[in-house]
Amino acid sequence: MTDAELENEPAPTAAILVIGSEILSGNTQDANIHFIAKRLVQRGVRLQEVRIVPDVAEEIIGAVNALRKKYTYVFSTGGIGPTHDDITSDCMAKAFGVDHMVAPEAKKRLEDYYKNSGTEVNEARLRMATLPAGSVLIDNPVSAAPGFQVGNVFVMAGVPKIMQAMFNHVETMIEGGPQLFSLTIECNQKEGDIGDELGKIQKNFPDIEIGSYPHMYQTPSLSIVVRGTDDDMVHNAAAKVKELLRKMGEQPFI
């Protein structure tokens, strides 16, 4: 494709599917969504939705099927360990309507990894090598048991250190999109004072997204974030926001 065609390509979109009853029950706080969100922005992939579902087969299958049809990529975390509550892999096979079987390469990686420590590849551990047919392995440099790609779904561990290591490999497996440029303007205005005028600037820049995020009991008390794929236009819109803030007696900073 030419550069011009590339620019007109719609950006790839994505959803994150967090599989974890422990997060819904308040036992654990998710640490993966924010990590993946930041990395996707850097790759020009637009994260459009996140869902957190419990370790319940029909909920996982329903969410996977809804998300994989709607977005370019789905990134799931959680539920691929060796215990009875790790049902993600089986659910992915069911969602895609493919067999769920031992993947020889995945089994070999586990055997090689455990050989050194004299650990046995028992039935529980073999669960981690049982994958949807046709899966492509995602490397796990931390603890060997691989993640996997099936269709447009990338299935990763829930433990943040392992997920992050897997994501390094996942990044090489996906196509990025046009870079999203973003400028954050910090100020001490109240949203209610600035809202009407800010809305007018937004109307004048329909291809730019202007967001306004207040912080209680903090200085600066308001972040105005200007985002878009056209760097010049992001700067122009941000200049208008700064002009407005100066009119209101502030020296805004970026």
Added chain:
Amino acid sequence: MTDAELENEPAPTAAILVIGSEILSGNTQDANIHFIAKRLVQRGVRLQEVRIVPDVAEEIIGAVNALRKKYTYVFSTGGIGPTHDDITSDCMAKAFGVDHMVAPEAKKRLEDYYKNSGTEVNEARLRMATLPAGSVLIDNPVSAAPGFQVGNVFVMAGVPKIMQAMFNHVETMIEGGPQLFSLTIECNQKEGDIGDELGKIQKNFPDIEIGSYPHMYQTPSLSIVVRGTDDDMVHNAAAKVKELLRKMGEQPFI
């Protein structure tokens, strides 16, 4: 209802809907999901799903309508401020098919609050008093602009301090359910060593949920969480887990 009938009542279920492009773009890390999850457990309400959607009307409306039909309660956070990107209230009216109009009591609260500081209730601030017809106000002791309940949906601010203050009121507006008991057993087993036997214990306690959550590079390295509505049965299942751990040479602690 008698105690026996109450015990047989299914527990109320819930979903959280986080409305915020700033979270999907990685600019902000959500701080509300974990807070609400923990508080719902204490009230005996079962959190079944979380969705994060952008500030896009059709996505918000679609998610609200999907979630409110599936769960007893929906708790939304974000998008109820005075700026152009705050479209939650309008979307809730559209989702429920009701008018979106100035609520006199909400307007009065804003006027009273701003009177003291000589702040003007301009068009931007009046957005915060424009609510779906028939809404019940949720108190905002921090910054006056109320949240609101429409149908089974409770609409709160995204700023954590304000959301938390609003949630104190929301708790008085919902029915709780049977308390969920939970015991966490910490140990240093590998999931792969314990998985097969743990699965057998799970099979013997079908009404109890046994979850296994590894922690990398930490001691203890594995949390086994036993949950259920029958306190005695939770203790019995936990006793079996501890017995298993002792057999493996560990002194587990709760």
